[in-house]
Amino acid sequence: MSSWQSSVADKRKRQQESIPKEWTVPVPANDVSNVIRFPEQSGVMSSKELQITNEVDVQELLQKLASGQWSAVEVTTAFYKRAILAQQVTNCLTEIFVERALKRASELDVHLRETGTVVGPLHGLPVSLKDQLCIEGLESTIGYVSLIDKYAKKNSVLADILLEAGAVPFVKTNIPQTLMWGETFNNVFGRTTNPYNRSLTCGGSSGGEGALVALKGSPLGVGSDVGGSIRIPAAFCGVYGMRPSYHRVPYEGALNTLEGQDSIPSVFGPFSNSLSGIKMFMKSVIDLKPWRKDPLAIRKPWDEEAYKLSEHGEGKRLCFGIMRHDGNIMPHPPILRGLKMMKDALVNAGHTVIDWQPINHKEMNDTVTAIWGSAAREDFRVTTLATQEPIIATMLPPESETFSEMVVDPRYPEDGMTSFQLWQLHKRKIELRKEYLDHWEKTNLETGTGRPVDAVIAPVGPYVAPPHGRNRPSGYTRVYNLLDYPVIVLPVSQVDQELDAKAPPHEYLNDADMEFHEWYDPAMFRDAPIALQLIGRTLEEEALIAMAEIVDAALKA
Template identity: 55%
Template sequence: MSSETHSWQDLCKARRRVQAESIPKDWLIDLPPTDLRDVRDVPRACGLLSPRELEITETTDTDLLLLNLRTAVWSSVEVTTAFYKRAIVAQQLTNCLTEIFVDRALARAKEVDDYLKATGRPIGALHGLPISLKDQFPIKGLETIMGYAGWIGRYADSDCVLVEILYEQGAVPFVRTNVPQTLVWGETSNHVFGRTTNPYNRYMTPGGSSGGEGALVAIHGSPLGVGTDIGGSVRIPASFCGLYGLRPSYERLPYAKAVNVAPGQESISSVLGPLSPSLAGVRVFTQAVLATRPWRRDPLAVRKPWAWDEYALAEHGAGGRMCFAVMWDNGMVKPHPPVRRAMEIVKTALEAAGHTVIDWENHRHLEFYEVTERIFAADDAQDYLAACALSGEPLIQTMSPDTDAHEYALDEPFARTIVASAGTSLWQLHARKRDLRKSHLDHWEATVARTGTGRPVDAIISPVAPYTACPHGCNSDAFYTTLTNTLDYTTSCFPVTYADAELDMAEPPHEFFNHEDEAVYKLYDPQLFHGLPVGLQLIGRTLEEEGVIAMTEVVDKALKTM
């Protein structure tokens, strides 16, 4: 079907039929009631997966999964089948998938198994591991629709560089996952595939724009997913869905031949990063990609192999007594009580492990906010409008559901009020961003006077968002994450706890920073948010992926020890 002879609605309906027909009929389950909010137990209870398949898919330690694959304890075919079944269950519960190609993925898994049997050696560091991909990473012969009706029928004539690397390292790409139209939302919905929901609570968003990945990995429908992040699009879904994630610095990991919106926008670059139920998955993925020397395939990729001395925290006192700073709020929007409690938990755990924790002093955040939002609005949405014009579909203006939308007392996000007074040229914005980055670096270096370690602050602990996963249409703020995209600071995210209605009582009103801060405050309801995962982020320096992963391991160990 072409957009020249059919309406965009027809195109979307036809594509959804194709997707439905790609699901093996014996993998369909009896669906739970639509008002069942927490669906994480459905894969175990539905009867589709055997006990062995449940054991495989509930093995969250990526190192153990890979060990069992390369020693033939489990074959790639059975591991891929198990995760595929669970992914299809996840699709029926949360609508998280776009591309489903079962036969092709199982043929790849058999190829991997045959190689191990014939040679006695694994193909690579990701041997046999099924990996899900956000709908931005072309796979030869498959469509890459990226949430646009006008992109239906765009088949890739080659793999993107990341997919080439995954094949080289023995992985089995097996599904692609849903995104929002335009990718610029912290939620996940589009006219083609519809809305993705959070398996912890389907009334809530899994975040965005890698929300399909977040929902899928959270329900153990994939052992490792790959998303992208230009303003928090890996970290927000990971945090909302109880996962680990990594936002690497610009060009550390290869983005070549991936598709994107506003592809010429390089003022604040989009980066790719992993989402995983274990921190080991983040490390394994990053090591595996860097081991292939991606700068020989992507001309923008930084020529920097995995640095073992950095992973050993050579620049951070070898991981001995470190100093972390907590950003209790960013001066734009104050976090909800569960997020505040999570930061207190991390502070207590780190101090119990012998580290120092100080308060982070915010530095010129309003200026960063203004520059960032003006950069993102520099083309006045012309790229998005042009993509929508291919089919005639409307540009989505809200992520609120058409029916039973949650009430949210926000008419206009604070970001839009900032952009409304435009008039600065893009080059001037670049100059301001450069000056702000230098100023922030100097501010960070000056913390050496407060740490007691002889070094500046080793890392910053911060909210990922001012709330946990929130109702659809209510995720209006992303500055906690966008700040580090503008600064190009390597940033991880990690789960800490769960919102608890008894522990996280509503607080009296504070002096509001702005109208959005007030709206976010009014959104909080202890019962509404009860049981949702609470994640935080660890902010390191530019191109410090190894150190950030290692420091996150320190924090994670301290939390689990406590």
């Protein structure tokens, strides 16, 4: 092996040694695709541990922790066992630090017992972190061999805030090399798979979080999103996920790729199996005033009036826009069925749903790609130079996934651009945001409420989780990174072999649209979750969460 391969072998060995042997069991053969029930079937977890981890309502979990009904040690142990089981069937974890997490949980239990009060709003709650988030004394490789053996000297600001809120960080989760993929594979830890169907991708770049939360191995996870990296895995793995607006959640002290590119910033946001988890994360972080620790964090306290939908008719009669397609690729039958289900549910609940006409989506996507591509290859080369680790050029599975042998990333131009050329892209980005704002404002003539559309419903992508290496278009997500709109992913259903039969050919929008229509086969997507995104307006996180609760309740009704 080369020196970089030796580093990887040592890192994987250390990771394996960090797992308690009594928590490992024989795993299903590779031809067993759906492993979503594996934790229950493993025999590793007690009935109480299953009860704890199957409590998906984070608010309820926190109440039981605060009352002492469940101790922090009990809850952390239960989720840790389940996370390790998730790791065995999906390869979703990077850093595993059991003793450290249980020591933290024990300290919280002592505090509650001695004072009768909780440390903070997330007291005792295990929280999983995307590998970017630094914890003092632990590695954050973000999928790069060159970052092995680089131990964090201090916590990232968000990790500190979660600790201040009483949370128990307990695992870190897998990502793709460079973080710039909608899938999850790197040379350090390998590939993460989808627990509903392991032949399908879990999405990316926060793919480890998506797979872990779907298996209920974490009640609350933190991912990041620069082009869909929270929303894609949340949708592909059938969980709730939120992309907040720029700088609403602190990023200071975390590792990242394309550092210095601040025209379209990456943002941190939550994953959970409940909307209460999404709300508790956002409110807890904001209430602890992150702007006092991160110079870029926006000074905007939690707005309870906005959460009560004071600017949206108190939520009594909302009007949603629904986008059937983005003008570039028509979604597959499961996504179209999901859109119909959500529309019907909202209409039955007394709300209005009108068609949403997308504008400039192709140009917005092209602009995002050009901004990233202005220096992406140089960024990747600089990071891998010291170890000569190959840069991954495809997510397609090779015959052997021991290491990648790809050396060129074809997605970004070989040469960069001048500063002036980049400035023109930044200028056009602002113009595109203004055009979309005006487009949204004009919908007040169609809604019947006197207000513009309250929120927009759209696909997260043109398909549910595809096979590994085939998640190509992220056009349905990255436009909202350019526009800086907060977005919440809502699970809707699962692929049904009869209901989601292949549709007859339609009037194709372009060659890519024809290609994606032709390779659809419902059998390929067996058991895959169906999810959609709910889009709000910049810095309207509180209102968007409240509207998501209304939509979710309508779906469940």
